[in-house]
Amino acid sequence: MTNLLLMLGFFIVSFLIGYLLISRIPSLLHTPLMSMTNAVSGVTILGALLLFTVPGNGTEKLLGSMAIIAAAFNVVGGFTITDRMLGMFKGKSKKSSAITTQES
Amino acid sequence: MNLIIDFLVISGLILGIWLFNAPRKAKFGNLTAAFALFCAFALILYRHDIIGAGTVGISLLLGALAGYVVARTVNMNQIPSMVAIQNGSGGAAAFLVSLVELIRQGGSFGAIAVISGITGLAVGAFTFSGSMIAAAKLSNKMRQAPQVLPGHNYFVMITVWGMLAACVISFHVPPDAAVYLYILQIVLASLLGILFSIRIGGADMPVLISFLNSMTGMAAALCGMVIGNRLLIAFGAVVAASGYILTYLMCKAMNRNLLKVFLPDPPKMRSGVSIRSGSAGTRASGSASTGTRASGSASAGTRAQGKDMTETPASPGLSGVPGQHPSSAMTSQAPKSLGRIEKDKTPGDPFARAAQILAEAQKVIVIPGYGMAIAQAQREVTSLAGELEGMGKDVKYAIHPVAGRMPGHMNVLLAEADVDYDMLVEMDEINPEFSSTGAVLVVGACDVVNPSAIEVEGTPISGMPILMAHEAKNVICCNFDEKPGYSGVENPLYKKSRTLMLPGNAKETVRKLTEALLHAGKGDEDFISPADNGDSWVDNTPAHGDEAIMAGPGNNRLDGTPAHGDEAMVTPAGDGDQGMAGTGADMVGTVANEDGEIDNLGRAVQALAKAKTVTVIPGYGMALAKAQFKLLELASMLSEGGASVKYAIHPVAGRMPGHMNVILAEAEVDYDDLLEMDDANPLFADTDVAMIIGACDVVNPAAIEIEGTPISGMPILMAHEAKQIIVCNFDENPGYSGVPNPIYNNSRTIMLPGDAKATLEEILAAIKGN
Incomplete structure (x- = not known):
């Protein structure tokens, strides 16, 4: 029970810290932010990984590996696409268009 | 010790998020967060022995590879739907993990852990199916308009009660039977996700997508509660917080509360759909009324209309053909495209007037809306803005928080078109500036500039913060039509005497506006220097490139000679590139008469060169x-x-x-x-x-x-x-x-x-x- 309360506390503290930090993020970056936190939500991959720390039957393994695939897709895809997106945000120096890269 | 390490990992994530404060640091922030997650992953591997490492490795590789490839190759226009898909897969992972944990130790868990488990199950499945619907809607694989089934509310109610019942019953049955109830729970939650998402459409999409984002975080945190893993809880909570904030901001910006967006009452109020009636007619009337105000929402119809628009505006232009392009006037084969050009030069023409307004304004504010995204007009808009900047004007983009279909949608679109982010200004900062602005260019935005929101009581948008475009000296509006936006509230801005309407597909209208501006600019000797003129073909200056294209093919088909004179002026042979154009022309001139095939080849070469x-x-x-x-x-x-x-x-x-x-x-x-x-x-x-x-x-x-x-x-x-x-x-x-x-x-x-x-x-x- 104390353990559960502790976890609840963990949740609340993290939520608050997240809340305070994210409130300050400019709306310019909302989409990348959402995409990034989206990738972070693939943290369930840890849970999926923990499923494999105790012996399980076939069904459990199947479900577990499905969970790993889904979570890995979420994490890797999310961070990659965020990186791509952020790469487009250019400051004063304008980037050269895609045409030039294609010629190489 | 473990606790300290966990804290370190979590602070890595927090640092990553903190770096999102500034666009320049955000990329590093993203990497930091990714690194934090990687550390958490490594920590689990270090602390526990993995049984069946092969299965784990292969699954990991498969998922990661798929995620990477898809994220790398997906078109940037598809980002909203991509985010939704990834979100859905996060939800799927969450409910799968919860399910396995519940199956394994349902009996040995305390009641509260089981409740978190079942909630995790439900939230995960709900997010999964809801996100998939959202993804389908965002990629136009599904109608974006809200879809209300007959008796929608009853279905929702039945599902919710069913879920509660399944939850309660699962406590009173042996673990073997409970498994089936867990599965039932997943099915019902998925159903709820679908029912929930399909009736959210159009401009409410940003709320849905943020909400689902928050829900995945929640699912991950609940998952962590079941397993008893601090990292999962913390990471999940941060995501939940982020999603919650975005949801809240989107709602606030639209002046609606979450319940109003998610419960069917608003559509009932706004489009006259009676949800209670439960008859088949409900649906029909619902879609009909949403169709009438589809200008703001991306329905397939809008796209089809857009296609028509590319042809319609051309016809009236033919009436006044000035003698500036004698060769063009002779051409009969390309009347439509020529008409467009001539139209721009006609003095009374709205584009010329708009160009004049822009030319006279010292300060121009561009207000992009979802219409710009539909018309894919962001590059046209930025090239117009670039021209204006080149003329020494102060150009800014005013970004309404809920313009588009997800938080910050317009920012991404404009960033993709290489707009400097310093030029993107948030609503609160830009609003005081409108009264001193010479020209506002509205591109595909309606409700967010609707003065009714602050002037009229009792409309669905009353009290919603708007961009004060109506305070500017002049407003140029490149919207598809004059229909109300998603809210269904007429926009008095369109009727103001200081507003100039340029209806039609924004991509077309903005491009024509840019042409008109350049034509007007050419009058002033000091605006475009001779050097500029010479390079214009290479620089993709729309006016010249288009002229060459439009004059070229038609003329050649009649007979080669008169066209060449014109072209030589437009694209003087200066360097290798323009030499190509010259070659094309020569090809036609020299070999045109030999036989048909070579003539075609010459024409093809010329067309390609230009x-x-x-x-x-x-x-x-x-x-x-x-x-x-x-x-x-x-x-x-x-x-x-x-x-x-x-x-x-x-x-x-x-x-x-x-x-x-x-x-x-x-x-x-x-x-x-x-x-x-x-x-x-x-x-x-x-x-x-x-x-x-x-x-x-x-x-x-x-x-x-x-x-x-x-x-x-x-x-x-x-x-x-x-x-x-x-x-x-x-x-x-x-x-x-x-x-x-x-x-x-x-x-x-x-x-x-x-x-x-x-x-x-x-x-x-x-x-x-x-």
Whole structure:
């Protein structure tokens, strides 16, 4: 029970810290932010990984590996696409268009 | 000790988020967060022994690879739907983990842990199905308009009660039976996710997508509670917080509370749909009324209308043809495109007036809306803004928090079009500036500039914060039509005397506006120097490039001579690129009379030399002729000349899924240049040359124009909308379907029959022969 309360506390503290930090993020970056936190939500991959720390039957393994695939897709895809997106945000120096890269 | 390490990892994540404060640091922030997650992952591996490492490794690799490849290749226009899909897979992972944990130790868990488990199950499944619906809606695979089923509320209620019942019962049955209840729980939650998402549409999409984002975080945190893992809880909580904030901000910006968005009352109030009636008629009336105010929402209809618009505005322009382009006036084959140009020069023309307003304004604020996203007009908008900046004006973009379909949507679109983020200004900062602004350019935005929101009580948008565009000295409005936006509230801004309406597809209207501005600018000697003029073809200055294209093909078909004089003026031969244009002209001049085929070749070369945008459509014929390497050679030559070369890939071109992609990748074509059909189609109307290489059925307009053929209803690449079409097919026979292709007889089509590789070699030789 104390353990559960502790976890609840963990949740609340993290939520608050997240809340305070994210409130300050400019709306310019909302989409990348959402995409990034989206990738972070693939943290369930840890849970999926923990499923494999105790012996399980076939069904459990199947479900577990499905969970790993889904979570890995979420994490890797999310961070990659965020990186791509952020790469487009250019400051004063304008980037050269895609045409030039294609010629190489 | 473990606790400290956990804290370190979590602070890594927090640091990553903190870095999102500034655009410049955000990229590093993203990497930091990714690194934090990686550390958490490594920590689990270090602390626990993994049983069945092979299965884990393979699953991991599969998921990661798929995620990476998809994220790398997905078109940037698809980001909202991509985010939704990833979100859904996060939800799926969460409910799977919860399920396995519950199955394993349901009996040994305390009641609260089981409740968290079941909640995790429900939230995960709900997010999964809801996100998938959102993804389908965002990628236009589903109607974006809210869909309310007959008795929608009853269904929702039944599902919710069913879930509660399943939860309660699962406590009172043996663990074996409880498993089935858990599965039932998943099914019901998925159903709820679908029911929940389908009735959210249009402008409410940002709320849905943020909400689902928050829900995945919640699911992850709940999952962590079940397992008893601090890292999972903390990471999940941060995501939940982020999603919550975004949801809240979106709601606030739209002046609606979450319940109003998610419960069916608002649509009932706004579109007159009676949800309670539960009759079949409900649905019909719902879709009808949403259809009438579809201007703000991206329905398929809007797109279709957009297509029409590219043709309609041209016709009235023909009335006043000034004598500036004698050769153009003679041309009968390209009346539409010419009409467009002449129209811009007519003094009373709205574009000329708009251009004048812009030219006189010291400060211009651009207000983009979802209409800009639909019309894919961001590049046109930024090029107009670039011209204005070049004229020494102060140009800014005013971004309403809920413009578009997800938080910050407009920022992403404009960033993609290379807009400096310093120019993107948030609502609260820009609003005081409107009264001192000379011209506001509204592009596809309606509700967010609707003064009714602050002036009239009792409308659905009353009290919603808006961009104060109506305070500016002049407003130029490039919206599709004058219909109300998503809210259904008439926009009095349209009727103001200081507002100039330029209805139509924003991409077209903004481009024409830019042309008009440049034409007006050419009057002032000091604006465009002679040097600028000379380079304009290479610089893709719309006015000149277009003129050359429009004058070129038509003239040559009549007879070569008068056109050449004009062209020589527009694109003086200065360096290698322009030499190409010259060559094209020479080719026609010298060999035009020998025989038909060479004449066509000359025309093709000329069209290519002058094209700013070339879209290549490869088909199985290209694969047969192994013409892809020659094609790439030609493409790189054209892009060196300043043209933008893209490849439009039909899903069934070739003999296996993705066949053309593989073949072009083999020839080292940048995959960013490979456009999927849905991405490529809206671009054809603005494409100078569509080059068809060994493709027939996939570009056969009969599929969409004629009923009853074997291919009727098949989606095609809209090559016939391009300004000029070059066909490098072996012959003019119909393709696999046996349906004759009317594109071959189009007046804008140049046929180059024969082996595609040989034909491409001839074109290359002709261009190089300079």
